[in-house]
Amino acid sequence: MSHSLPGTFLTSAISSTEPVQDIFSARSTIQRMLDVEAALARALVNEGVMPASALGPWLQCCQADRIDITALISAARDAGNIAIPMVKQLTAAVAAIDEQASRYVHWGATSQDVIDTGRVLQLRDAINVITHDLALMAATLARLAQQHRDTPMIGRTWLQHALPITFGLKLAGWLDAVMRHQQRLDELTQRVFVLQFGGASGTLASLGHHAAAVSRSIAADLGLALPSLPWHANRDCFVECATTLGILTGTLGKIARDVSLMSQTEIAELAEPSAPGRGGSSSMPHKRNPVGCAAVLSAATRVPSLVATMLSAMPNEHERALGGWQSEWETLPEIVALCASSLAQLHEVMDGLQIDTDRMRSNIDATRGMVMAEAVVTELAHSIGRLQAHQIVEHACHHAYRQNTDLLMALQAEPQVTERLSKQRLAQLLDPHSSVGEAGTYVDRVLAAYQQRNP
Numbered sequence: 001m002s003h004s005l006p007g008t009f010l011t012s013a014i015s016s017t018e019p020v021q022d023i024f025s026a027r028s029t030i031q032r033m034l035d036v037e038a039a040l041a042r043a044l045v046n047e048g049v050m051p052a053s054a055l056g057p058w059l060q061c062c063q064a065d066r067i068d069i070t071a072l073i074s075a076a077r078d079a080g081n082i083a084i085p086m087v088k089q090l091t092a093a094v095a096a097i098d099e100q101a102s103r104y105v106h107w108g109a110t111s112q113d114v115i116d117t118g119r120v121l122q123l124r125d126a127i128n129v130i131t132h133d134l135a136l137m138a139a140t141l142a143r144l145a146q147q148h149r150d151t152p153m154i155g156r157t158w159l160q161h162a163l164p165i166t167f168g169l170k171l172a173g174w175l176d177a178v179m180r181h182q183q184r185l186d187e188l189t190q191r192v193f194v195l196q197f198g199g200a201s202g203t204l205a206s207l208g209h210h211a212a213a214v215s216r217s218i219a220a221d222l223g224l225a226l227p228s229l230p231w232h233a234n235r236d237c238f239v240e241c242a243t244t245l246g247i248l249t250g251t252l253g254k255i256a257r258d259v260s261l262m263s264q265t266e267i268a269e270l271a272e273p274s275a276p277g278r279g280g281s282s283s284m285p286h287k288r289n290p291v292g293c294a295a296v297l298s299a300a301t302r303v304p305s306l307v308a309t310m311l312s313a314m315p316n317e318h319e320r321a322l323g324g325w326q327s328e329w330e331t332l333p334e335i336v337a338l339c340a341s342s343l344a345q346l347h348e349v350m351d352g353l354q355i356d357t358d359r360m361r362s363n364i365d366a367t368r369g370m371v372m373a374e375a376v377v378t379e380l381a382h383s384i385g386r387l388q389a390h391q392i393v394e395h396a397c398h399h400a401y402r403q404n405t406d407l408l409m410a411l412q413a414e415p416q417v418t419e420r421l422s423k424q425r426l427a428q429l430l431d432p433h434s435s436v437g438e439a440g441t442y443v444d445r446v447l448a449a450y451q452q453r454n455p
Helices: 018-023 026-046 052-061 069-079 083-097 111-147 167-192 205-222 236-262 291-312 328-351 357-367 370-384 386-403 407-412 423-429 439-453
Strands: 152-157 160-166
Touching: 018 111, 018 328, 026 052, 026 069, 026 083, 026 111, 026 205, 052 083, 069 083, 083 111, 111 167, 111 236, 111 328, 111 439, 152 167, 152 357, 160 167, 160 357, 160 370, 160 439, 167 236, 167 439, 236 291, 236 328, 291 328, 357 370, 370 386, 370 407, 370 423, 386 407, 407 423
Parallel strands: none
Antiparallel strands: 152 160
């Protein structure tokens, strides 16, 4: 029987990645909790709370393979969490080797200490995976932004043609957001990768004057920071992790939305990388579906409600929670899995993205110069004022629509235009390259920031 937190479903390959599934699998979850127990054992010996003779048997049994996970899952229903039956099995296993040593198992700790710190260790592993993949995404976006710094395409507002931009500008916008997420993850680690160790009510009373030293020893053993005090009922750090990954998933969704829209048959500026069996239809042989974008958009749709669960669970009661803390157990790993999967899927798309620059140009020309009307208004406004210039150019646009002709011809039929602007000057104004404004400068700024972050 297979046990994993986010990976038990048939669609797990879409909604997670193998590394994250491994990190949050049942076996790994138990192993991380046992790692906490092992660190506790070493700390108790180091600080003279437990005889050194008890350490060997305890450590020998801190292996997930020694735990009957099926029995643990069954017992967890009545126990209320997975730590209680795990500690019982661990104690029994140690007792089978050394009865005296078994008396010290879990000494001074409570179930939440082991579950929370084990989860911190898992989050550290998962964030490392996400951080690595995010760096790959940034590198790919930087490469594409440099390559397409000056590639003109139509900008779109309200899903309609607006003014020309460059594809490099769009890519730089995505890259800029990704770099902000890199900074957020860097900052996150300082607050999330911390020890949870407080005992029954957060005072470590059972350890007496050894409490502080044992805490320091466990934190050092596990490579975690030591917080000012236990945080059993104060869940802001875990919630910050959830919200940060939620925002990242939303950004990935925005990119996927743009790519999928630009991949529509009628637009056809982009296409996901092709491969045998990728993006096909069960009934339509001609289809080439943006399956990577679909997976990312699915995750971006699911994650907000999961983040809302984490936020809703924050008002914990007193020193230990009833229901709120428990609601995190499956929610947070699912957020991590969906974020990691979105990142991996989208990077695969971007790394092999097929870009049709000719189609980008033809889409600019689809309105026969209409999208360049603002440039003509601005030029005319210098001599006749903006309002009159707008009225003249608007009249020319309406004429072009009625006659099914291009804007240049319509403008040449307007005496108030031709007496001020030559045909050559009009052609320059209607050239998309002349109307992308600061696009190139913005791309350069973002790429400079990327290079500074990645020298």
